[in-house]
Amino acid sequence: MPASPVEFWFDFGSNYSYLSAMRIEALAREQKVEVVWKPFLLGVVFKALGWESSPFVLQKLKGDYVWRDMARLCAKYGLPWRQPSTFPRTALLPMRVVLIGADQGWIAPFSRRMMTMNFAEDRDIDNLDAVGEALTTLGLDAPAILALALTDENKLRLRRQTQQAQALGLFGAPGFVCNGELFWGNDRLHDALAWATVTEPRACHPDNQPE
């Protein structure tokens, strides 16, 4: 029985999404699992929950911890890391552009490039220069792609995909959805991929008790 696909829900402004975006394709390949990249606007989700910014900004103690946690995790994973001087960075333009990549087959490498700009190079990414540079580096036709990205239809598509994230119960990023199961956070990446290859229902309903 083939593995089920795993949806990877992310936002370019989300630091823990960076950790997953850089690793998910290699890990999924090892397990022969297909990844479906699902960009959504995390800020919209936060606002609907009543938060005016990231919890890492609103809760100073947790925010301080998060940057230390990120440095340790990047060292562990062998990923480059520089704490962004602006957080959370807006990413509306690259989030619109990356949707085109879902159709054209370059969503993963473009996403890794955006994430690297934000979290390893401390660069603003919500502008034509950064996005154009990333597209060109990948050998893509930047003007044609930007034209597609900025249509009303595509803008609406990103809004709809964000609503879909809310309907799935997402309250943060990254999220992973597999066989109707939601997993939240980079810490659940392995569990989500393992779920893709489960062939029988897991005994993990609320009454589950060994013995």
Added chain:
Amino acid sequence: MPASPVEFWFDFGSNYSYLSAMRIEALAREQKVEVVWKPFLLGVVFKALGWESSPFVLQKLKGDYVWRDMARLCAKYGLPWRQPSTFPRTALLPMRVVLIGADQGWIAPFSRRMMTMNFAEDRDIDNLDAVGEALTTLGLDAPAILALALTDENKLRLRRQTQQAQALGLFGAPGFVCNGELFWGNDRLHDALAWATVTEPRACHPDNQPE
């Protein structure tokens, strides 16, 4: 060079502390790491942060997710699990009692028993019956221990230990502290134990970048 000890900061009301409390001694033994159990009042920490209850109660979407996450993780770890009908459970009496166990050498088995009552048996634990039963099951002198636990000195000790948790920057539970490093959450248990055996400084300050 011997491994550094790892402090394990927990509250009996904290569901993710349950996952660590049940597993930490076996995992630490494998790595020859000493565990120092550090009970603290998580509710006091939350109140000081402006939260009137657990974030899993205050944020309904996250709360719903957490119970599913717990069921999955318990299935993965082979731990019994029943969603508590009261959450978060108060645990002031057992938290006072467990401090005596730190002096007398039974803090780990008593903690596992309290956690099991709360998260596998759905029993209230903040009463003399539950605490007395747990002590007696361990072959301990329940009346003598309860007398020690209820002295003003011991109550003050728990308050001081909670202040120490705040001074360490703890904003949730469980927490692990090793060599001055704070790790938050059951998901960091392995990383905290690994930190205990690090012999040279890790390259994980904010400017860390491979190459």
